[in-house]
Amino acid sequence: MQLVKDSLNSFRKTPAFTGFILFAAAMILNIILQGPDRFFTARNINMLFVTNMAFILVVMGQSVLLISGTLDLSIGVQVALVNVVTIMTVQEWGIPFVLGCILGICAAIVASIVLWVCVAVFRLPDLLASFAMIFAIRGVNVLIMPVPQGTVSREFFRAYDSLILGIIPASSIALIIGLLVWFYLKRTKFGTNIYAVGANPQNAFAAGISPAKVQLQAFIFKGFLVGLAGICLTLMTASGNPVQGEDIGIRSLAAAIIGGLTFGGWGSMACGIFGAGFFILIQNSVYFVFNMLFRLMPDTAVMSFWQNFLTDVIVFLGLLMTIVTMRGQREALRARIQNKYMSKMRDSDAK
Numbered sequence: 001m002q003l004v005k006d007s008l009n010s011f012r013k014t015p016a017f018t019g020f021i022l023f024a025a026a027m028i029l030n031i032i033l034q035g036p037d038r039f040f041t042a043r044n045i046n047m048l049f050v051t052n053m054a055f056i057l058v059v060m061g062q063s064v065l066l067i068s069g070t071l072d073l074s075i076g077v078q079v080a081l082v083n084v085v086t087i088m089t090v091q092e093w094g095i096p097f098v099l100g101c102i103l104g105i106c107a108a109i110v111a112s113i114v115l116w117v118c119v120a121v122f123r124l125p126d127l128l129a130s131f132a133m134i135f136a137i138r139g140v141n142v143l144i145m146p147v148p149q150g151t152v153s154r155e156f157f158r159a160y161d162s163l164i165l166g167i168i169p170a171s172s173i174a175l176i177i178g179l180l181v182w183f184y185l186k187r188t189k190f191g192t193n194i195y196a197v198g199a200n201p202q203n204a205f206a207a208g209i210s211p212a213k214v215q216l217q218a219f220i221f222k223g224f225l226v227g228l229a230g231i232c233l234t235l236m237t238a239s240g241n242p243v244q245g246e247d248i249g250i251r252s253l254a255a256a257i258i259g260g261l262t263f264g265g266w267g268s269m270a271c272g273i274f275g276a277g278f279f280i281l282i283q284n285s286v287y288f289v290f291n292m293l294f295r296l297m298p299d300t301a302v303m304s305f306w307q308n309f310l311t312d313v314i315v316f317l318g319l320l321m322t323i324v325t326m327r328g329q330r331e332a333l334r335a336r337i338q339n340k341y342m343s344k345m346r347d348s349d350a351k
Helices: 002-012 016-034 042-068 075-093 097-121 126-144 154-160 172-186 189-199 201-206 211-237 248-258 269-296 304-350
Strands: none
Touching: 002 016, 016 269, 042 075, 042 172, 042 189, 042 211, 042 248, 042 269, 075 097, 075 126, 075 211, 075 248, 097 126, 097 211, 154 211, 172 189, 172 211, 189 201, 189 211, 201 211, 248 269
16 A cells, blocks of 8 residues: 555656646546446547547657757648658559658658758757748648648558457557657667756766757657658548648647646656647547537537637646646755755765
């Protein structure tokens, strides 16, 4: 029992705690609105994964950048870039779909490296550089694919929308791949250096760590995750659209911060996943609330504007809660470090 209490107390002090609480609250709300018998069905869980896997992967990519001390607002149009490259290379060059997917992932990595050059080499502010990249990548997307077009073979999008062993969403394979790569990277020097660079680039440089190299690795890994997200989006829509996904950039940033991440050296991948889960389930809850309202009052015009407005208000409140809680966690951490330091100083004076 004491072990459980100690584990809970330790978890409460982690950056992911607030994101987990918000995610759990959103899940409980969904269960209440839909009913446990409908929410916990394989079909419903599969639908949530299929329609939102791209967003989850994008938030994971944004989380890596936030930990390293930077961000990317153009991450949404990069997802569209992967979609466009995948569809058009298969359609125009007649190559296999799997090879088209690989080229799409490479396109996302190239776009990420270009942004890294702007931020780390030319020293442009990441917010300004990534905002400018939105228009540049959108132009490339339209140049490659002037109008929405293309299709994906039936066997591919049907496989993406299927269940493994009748219970596991096939779309979750992309999430598992992303997490496995992240867990591997965390065991390398990159896993330590990314937090050092994010917390204080000057101190990291003085310790022999190259901030530019570490951020390059972070951008490449982010590009890989965005590539997976673009493939998921392509399989979900089974077509190409050069102007989709632009709003994912700011939404992914909000989701990561809601999960407990901040700019530089604070947080974990769990923060991003919990934040994405909260964002997804809140949107789902609002959708069911307005559906219930329409059934109760059939003459009521339920506009998508009001659904988006209510979702954004809830997300804003979640952001406020995260910011307040994060501040308290950091102050508690600072107090513990100071107390530990003072205790060592007293012990040293006593000797």
